[in-house]
Amino acid sequence: MYTHLQTYDSYEDSYDRITVDSARQDMATFTTLYEDFFKIMPDEPRKSIRATIHLNIIYMATVGYDLIERYDNRNDAIRDMMACDRAKDEQVANARLTSEPLCQHCSMTGLRITNKLLTSRSGSYKSQEVLFMLKCSHCDTNSAYWEDGTPHERLTIYCPKCNSTMNEKTATTVKAVTTTYMCSSCGHSYKDKYDLTRKEEAVDPNFEADRVRFCLQDEKVRDELRRAKQRFEEMARIGKEYMDKEDNKPVYDSVDKLVKLKIAEIVPLLQPVLEKAGYAELGLDKPEMGKDVLIGFNCLDTKSNRNDHDSAKTLKNLIKKQLETTNWRLTGDGVRYRLGYLNGRLRAYEREEDLKQLVMKSRKSKPKQEAGEPDKKNNYTIKNENGETIIL
Ligand SMILES: [Zn+2]
Ligand SMILES: [Zn+2]
Known part of the structure; x- marks a missing residue:
């Protein structure tokens, strides 16, 4: 088999x-x-x-x-x-036959299985199925059944000379399946041979040399090719990065223009402006060094006639404007106000990707700010359970 x-x-x-x-x-x-x-x-x-x-x-x-x-x-x-x-x-x-097969020629039982083949049923594109080849001891002919008991459809072969039905007989050896066709009417006959042996392939004189070469059997060659692959992937990556920089040139230019402030430079930058607007004693907390650097700030409102909402909002806008050209921003927690004491937090942006995002975000909101309109939509006032007014 x-x-x-x-x-x-x-x-x-x-x-x-x-x-x-x-x-x-x-x-x-x-x-x-x-x-x-x-x-x-x-x-x-x-x-x-x-x-x-x-x-x-x-x-x-x-x-x-x-x-x-x-x-x-x-x-x-x-x-x-x-x-x-x-x-x-x-x-x-x-594979087992599900029912006792009858001889397809004389309808007797007791057939002997001579072979099992895995093949596609004609007209079916389903997976392959097992076909049983059987021999009848009574009439010495072959029958074929599928595993589910369906007889194998045989094509009727007609005699090329007189057009009568041809009888066929199959002999299977290890090397070939030979089918003999015999005309019942005029006696014309011919044989059909299906070769089961593997065909000797034509010798390919360069195969072994090409196999060493193309199947990368030489470790040195293989490593060299891998290094080349890495180099080109790196080149492709750099190329892509370069294209991205070209495409986003205005953004990268703005990133370059951003002033990367040290923590010690924050107070000198903000203090004069805040003092002019009536905020005194600007102080910074200890920085929180995580993935990003966060730092709390606080100051006192010295204008007695300013209410909580106006005070927090004015401070927020002043800080926002002062930090606009730097890599520092107010965090989303907003500015808190209670009894003239104001506090909030600042975040530093350090990674190039984050700076890029920062620039793109402020470019989007730029026209609105340049028009000098107060960005009311971005301001939400909350009063929390401690009585603090928070401008977000
Ligand atoms: Zn039979
Ligand atoms: Zn014939």
């Missing part, structure tokens, strides 16, 4: 043959692109650095990446192929 599962070597062999075949085709593509490169740039010396870099990139894209991928997937792919074939063998081994 024909088994699907083969030795490990034969899977390695067939996997490598596919690798070699596809690599040869890819190499042909690369060779064409190589020639095209020098057609477009006829004055470029063949070994110039520019040509080398370009051609290396083209080589990696057309050949190199696939070679690494096929090398890396080899063990898994072979394991999958073996599992698949093992499952086929199990399906055949476990």
Whole structure:
């Protein structure tokens, strides 16, 4: 009986043959692109650095990446192929006829199973099913049934000479299945042979050399290719970053223009403006050093006729405006006011990505601020259970 599962070597062999075949085709593509490169740039010396870099990139894209991928997937792919074939063998081994088959020629029982095949039912694209080949001891002919008891549909063969129905007889050996067709009317006959032996493939004189080369059997070659892959991926990453910087140039320019304030520079920046507006004794808490740096601030309102809401709002807007060109911002907790004591928190933005976001956010809200309109929509007043007024 024909088994699907083969030795490990034969899977390695067939996997490598596919690798070699596809690599040869890819190499042909690369060779064409190589020639095209020098057609477009006829004055470029063949070994110039520019040509080398370009051609290396083209080589990696057309050949190199696939070679690494096929090398890396080899063990898994072979394991999958073996599992698949093992499952086929199990399906055949476990298949049982569900009912007693009758001879398709003389309708007698007691047929002997001569073979089980895994094959697709005609007209069905479903998975393969087991077909039982049976021999009748009474009339010495073959019958075939599917596992579920359905008889195998046989095509009626007509005699090419007199158009009568042909009888057929099948003889199976290890090497071949031979079917003899015989005309019941005029006696014309012919044979059809299905070869079961594996065809000797035409010897490929370059296969072993190409196998070493394209299946990356040499560790040095393999490592060099991997390093090339890393280099090009790095180049692609830098290229992308560069494109991003070009696309967002105004944003990056603004990021560069942001004043990166040290903690010690905050009070000197804010104090004069706040004092002018009637806020005294600006002080900072100890900074909280987490993923971001947060720092609490507090001051006293010296204007007796200013109410809680106005005081907190004025302070918020002053700080916001003063910090606009820096990498510091008021946090979302807002500014709190109670009995003329005001406090809140500031956050420092340090990472380039965060600074980029900061700039994009303030660019979006810029036109509104430039128009000099008070951004009322962004101000919410809350009074908490401690009686503090909070401007968010
Ligand atoms: Zn029979
Ligand atoms: Zn005939």
